[in-house]
Amino acid sequence: MAERGAHLTAASAHEDRPSIFEVVAQDSLMSALRPALQHAVKVLSDSNPGRWGWLWRGFDEAFAVAELLLQHHFLSRRGGSFSENFYGLRRVAAGVGPSPVALPAGLRWRSLGLLVGAPYLGAKLGRLVGRLREEQDYAIRPPSSPRARLCRAALAAYPFAALAWQAWLLAQQVGYLLGRARQHSPLLRMAGVRLARITPQDGGTAGHSGSLSHWLSTGLSVGVFFLQFLEWWHSPENQDSLRGLTALPPPPPPLHLDLDRGPDPPPAALPALRTLCPLCRKVRANEAALSTSGFVFCYPCAHAYLKAHQRCPLTGYPSHTRHLVKLYAKEEH
Template sequence: MAERGAHLTAAAAPAGRPSAFEAVAQDSLAAALNPALRHLLRVLAESNPGRFGSLWHWFDEAYVLLDLLLQHHYLGSCSASFSENFYSLKRVPTAERGPHAPATAGLPRRHHWKSLILLVLVPYLKGKLEKLVSSLREEDEYSIHPPSSSWKRFYRAFLAAYPFVNMAWEGWFLVQQLCYILGKAQHHSPLLRLAGVRLVRLTAEDIQALEKKVGATSSQTPGIKTQVQSAVRKALGGIAFSLSTGLSVSVFFLQFLDWWYSSENQETIKSLTALPTPPPPVHLDHEAGSALLPKLKTVCPLCRKIRVNATALSTSGFVFCYRCVYSYVKTHQRCPITGYATELQHLVKLYSPES
């Protein structure tokens, strides 16, 4: 049913106009990149905080620079953002009618920079605003000081108004998408409308032009005067290409990690990987075991005296004098009672409240 609905939606759309499924899918891909990279960097920072801790602290700013590089490259070479090019879409000015310029021509300068700002800066500012609201809410919940200053009264009013502002923002996007589905609007997102562009599918001529551009770039031999510029362009293009080819695989891999380390899945993993309870020692019968153990719990089974510096073995749980069990384990590498293999690292000193 879903495939048939997607087919009917695509068939009902005008020629060149992407379906609502394609438009929403590319938005979802663009929104998934930040959490995926954030999760990857968090894992690296937790495993090696000395090397990746500072990068984790400035993750938002580093991601903005990478996103700026990536989107600038694709807008200039493919007339589309990274996610739009992934779904074979391109941007054209809204006022442009008739045959469109090839994708390799890029957007006009004004539309290029407006698109770049709305693609990179708006999500960054929205994320920073959400973090600010979260921190202010925590401070407001755990603060014991009354709102005596005008600043505290202001941010409390801001916290009260933010849910309504956010609802209006999300509702704006929802209404725009509904109008796009019903064929009443040319843009599925208000940001496209603000940028003065709309999305269309890549044509066969666009795909051929992109392939020719890639072939021409690889066959050209730059002159001496343009070697530095060519090296910079190749470096930027290589970074953008590596991001574009690796992010799609990374998104799936990181989503798998999220599922694997989720609390629901951990219960299943523990039940599957839990070690069985070891059986009691078979080389000792009940009478022999009772002969080895003293009747008084405060007596050491080795020296048969009151324990001094009580020390337990983590492998068996029996308690001895520290000197007795230390010498025995160092010599025999096993528990004196059960015979379990034991090392010196398994000695656990016990401290009573009286000591």
């Protein structure tokens, strides 16, 4: 009888446990809000850089402050983050059964720090890694400097650190799915809380702020939907399908014109090797592209030909030396 009673007690302690679909859905809500809002800020900044440029430059900090205020409101009033409350979930102390919605102050501040600090640091780290990769690709710093060696070591270790984090997250979610873990996320484990469903009995103790909280939740929900729609609308895949760019055939190559006008030489023939200049028939040096036709020549050869004949050596299109575009290749180290 005692063993059966212990089993019932354990079952009642987990009857408010949400499904894996609910917890994953609430995670994706805030992760989708950030890029959508970032795209909206970028549109504003491009339309009026003088007024909204500062918001784009400091988007990470502005979003962190706004998220701090938002999450603090929902954690203190409803016992869970905005996305968790949107899906009818709340936070309770890990290792205990159903408890009042109001979190202890220590768990609330720890949850707030992880909810806001982890995405902020992740975004900053991603930007830093992208900048370091750009410096490495374009060899902005000497390869033998101590900072360059440190950057190479950090870039080499970053994929393994990201892989370890994703593996931990996957293991936590699989453990939650199989009933072996109380939390589906390492961040919840660090905060010392778990997620539970909001029950009708929680209505009187949830600490709702009445109509203000209701309208805030409704407005944010509509805003999230609008921003997600905006992100989808401006995605490259959707723009290509709307404009029909994927259905357009590639343009035909330029035609060779048989021009033989007195002293002008006939059009040159395109060499078999793409690395050869069509004029001097040698490997191209100091390369330059002719914008009127797209062909690439040695800059001295093309400059002299255009100065003398004012047309493309291959197609005969009217051209000038100002149509030459110098090409710069990355230096090999």
